[in-house]
Amino acid sequence: MSEARKIPFRNPGWAGNTGEFDLTEAQVRGDEYVGKRPPEGGHASGASTYPYMLAERDPEAPIFDGPFKERLEKIRSRYPDARSALLPALGMAQELRGYLSPETMEQVAGLLDLSPAYVRGVATFYTMYNKRPVGRFLIQVCTNISCGICGGDDVLQAFLNNTETELGETSEDGNFTVIEAECLAGCGFPTTVQINSRYYENVMPKDVPEILERLKAQGE
Numbered sequence: 001m002s003e004a005r006k007i008p009f010r011n012p013g014w015a016g017n018t019g020e021f022d023l024t025e026a027q028v029r030g031d032e033y034v035g036k037r038p039p040e041g042g043h044a045s046g047a048s049t050y051p052y053m054l055a056e057r058d059p060e061a062p063i064f065d066g067p068f069k070e071r072l073e074k075i076r077s078r079y080p081d082a083r084s085a086l087l088p089a090l091g092m093a094q095e096l097r098g099y100l101s102p103e104t105m106e107q108v109a110g111l112l113d114l115s116p117a118y119v120r121g122v123a124t125f126y127t128m129y130n131k132r133p134v135g136r137f138l139i140q141v142c143t144n145i146s147c148g149i150c151g152g153d154d155v156l157q158a159f160l161n162n163t164e165t166e167l168g169e170t171s172e173d174g175n176f177t178v179i180e181a182e183c184l185a186g187c188g189f190p191t192t193v194q195i196n197s198r199y200y201e202n203v204m205p206k207d208v209p210e211i212l213e214r215l216k217a218q219g220e
């Protein structure tokens, strides 16, 4: 471990706490910090900006019913044509179902009056859309340059060892899928790990068991 990794100003696993502050994760990550996220999308201006990886999903959930239908309408109202609403619509489908199956892509295509081939082309271009089922927690470990030179590979291996999975596999209890990610834009705080929609920064291998335990205990 380099000297630079030993400095006391260390984020203990969630953005915002850099050592001199004593914020709990709930204070940093809670609703008060990020605001409420009602399923119908709240104000139209924010309706397309929701996170699309939640721990609880239902692969059979309807596309889109009730408040989610309302949110789709708000999203569509933001754009001059339906095609422009495709990314947030796919995000909402993933939020509900956990991944985008070919059937889901086809259903979204139907709702936006687009061809299934076009929707599939877009969905398969972006790695943030899961094309197959993942665990309740999708753990994306950055191993790009900044994180790589600060031990990103060791962090990745620690997640794999502690979840007893291979890369991309889902753990037996259905909780965890670990994958390698390209730069997550948290280069100043290596190793950066994205778990569902949340960032964990300055993660070291020794932090991994505690992070996994907290996820299992708290739900997220």
Ligand code: FES
Residues within 6 Å of the ligand: 142, 143, 144, 145, 146, 147, 148, 182, 183, 184, 185, 186, 187, 188, 190, 192
């Ligand atoms: S290199 Fe890891 S977040 Fe940029």
